[in-house]
Amino acid sequence: MAGVYMFGQSLSFYGHGPDFCACIDRAVVDIFARTNEKLGMRKQTRLGQSATCCFSVARNAELLRGSLFGALSLGLGCRLTPQPRSSPFPFFLASPPNTTMLHQALPRLSKAARAPLQNMAKARFSSSASQPVLTSRTAVFASTLAAAGSVAWYGHLYGLPFLPEASANSAGENGLHPAVWPFEHYGPLETFNHSAIRRGYQVYREVCAACHSLDRIAWRNLVGVSHTVDEVKAMAEEVEYEDGPNDEGEMFQRPGKLADYMPAPYPNEEAARAGNAGALPPDLSLIIKARHGGADYVYSLLTGYCDPPAGVKVAEGMNYNPYFPGGGIAMARVLFDGLVEYDDGTPATTSQMAKDVVTFLSWAAEPEHDQRKKMGMQALIVLSSMFAISVYIKRFKWAYLKNRKIVYEPPKPSRHHAL
Structure with missing residues (x-):
């Protein structure tokens, strides 16, 4: 034109x-x-x-x-x-x-x-041809606006997983991102190393239990996982629990039982803060799930203590750890080579003790881990078999019924009726 x-x-x-x-x-x-x-x-x-x-x-x-x-x-x-x-x-x-x-x-x-x-x-x-096109374009435009609006509103309320939150903190203030360590239970078909769980409990009992509680784990949870029944009973009886009241209305002390939960190092939160310069030691029952990075973060934190670099000042009573947000942590380094003596003769290096206690805490956070993977594999096998059977029936059995054509043919009139 x-x-x-x-x-x-x-x-x-x-x-x-x-x-x-x-x-x-x-x-x-x-x-x-x-x-x-x-x-x-x-x-x-x-x-x-x-x-x-x-x-x-x-x-x-x-x-x-x-x-x-x-x-x-x-x-x-x-x-x-x-x-x-x-x-x-x-x-x-x-x-x-x-x-x-x-x-x-x-x-x-x-x-x-x-x-x-x-x-x-x-x-x-050509008005007759443009009207359906206009209608379809309007519908597509309206649906696109609705989808974009819903995504924007969801992101405003809860955030989007592929868009990290904006932060004004530096990398040092947020802490170093931990490396991915090759723990044995990370594979899709792998289970916990129960020998490592046993050694990790020993590290927790001799080192960590002095400050940190394990409120969600009972003695009976260790049976069949890391210890036998007799071993767990013997460990439980070493701890005195307050019980009662008795017939006279007084509280009394008794040896622990399998149904009792792990004892806490402090009777209340105030006593815990008073014994740690105002810092509250967290409970370790769900610490693996409660921290970003999980087992990798806890392992890096336990093995990441070092001297502060030049120009970095650490507050009094704090210890420098680059993996902790801010760099200063109230907990001092607690793992040193040869600190514990393993029953099975495994060398008690710092990295080995950190690996074992992290494995134990991972089990404490997910005691159903092994059973969950076992059930998942069973469900995968059953569902795969059912899918294969469904495909076979659809292709070779149901196809004849679905595609058949029924035609009514009226009977032809006989010669008698024709006459």
């Missing part, structure tokens, strides 16, 4: 004779008459009306399109006569020979212009 428009402008305002203008008018009428006839419309479309109006206005306005007209004339093989310099438009002037040649070339131009005009008219003014 732009080419036809520019062509009409170029020819219209450079022709000064009535024959030339009539030639242009006939060309325009021929182009749009053939276009409307091809589209099956009796009246001119709005496209034809607007284009014809543009041609007329351009012809009367005498716009400066000399360069385009010259290129078009060269393409048609016309010889154009330059206007004198005194003319207000010193470009080209259409002479009678040029007008004749243009008149002969206009049918070819009108034929070449009909195809783009037909396509534009069909795409622009």
Whole structure:
């Protein structure tokens, strides 16, 4: 359409004779008459009306399109006569020979212009075809807005998992990100190392239990996991528990039983803070789940104590650990080589003790870990078998019933009824 428009402008305002203008008018009428006839419309479309109006206005306005007209004339093989310099438009002037040649070339131009005009008219003014497209686009746009709005509202309320929260803290203030350590129970089919759980409980009992409690673990939970029944009973009886009241209404002390929970090092929170310079030692029952990084973070924290680097100041009574947020932690380093003596002869290095106690705390946080993986494997095997059987039945049994075609054929009349 732009080419036809520019062509009409170029020819219209450079022709000064009535024959030339009539030639242009006939060309325009021929182009749009053939276009409307091809589209099956009796009246001119709005496209034809607007284009014809543009041609007329351009012809009367005498716009400066000399360069385009010259290129078009060269393409048609016309010889154009330059206007004198005194003319207000010193470009080209259409002479009678040029007008004749243009008149002969206009049918070819009108034929070449009909195809783009037909396509534009069909795409622009076909109302019956545009209504379903408009409706479908509106539905897609509305559904997209609804989905984007719901995601934005969810992110405003709860945050998005793939977008981390903005923080003004530095990497040192948030703590170093722990490395991923190859614990034996990390695999999808791996279980806890129960020997490590036994050694980890020994480290907890001899080192960690002096400050940290294990409120959610009872003595009976150790039976069959790391110790035998007799071993657990013997350990429980070493602890005195307050019970009562008795027949006289007084509380009394008794040896521990399998049903009792692990004893706490302090009777209440105030006593725990008073014994640790105002810091409250957390309970270790769910510490693996309660910290970002889980077992990797706890292991890195236990083995990450070092001297503060140059320029880093640690508050009085604090210890530098780069894995703890802020770098200063109230708990001092507690694991040293040879601190405990394992029953099975395993060397008690710092890393070995940290690995064992982290394995024990991982079991304390998820005592159902092994059973959960076992049930998951059983469910995977059963569901896979059922899926294979379903595919076989669908393909070789149900397909015949689904695709069969029942046709009613009325009985043919016998000769007796025909007579």
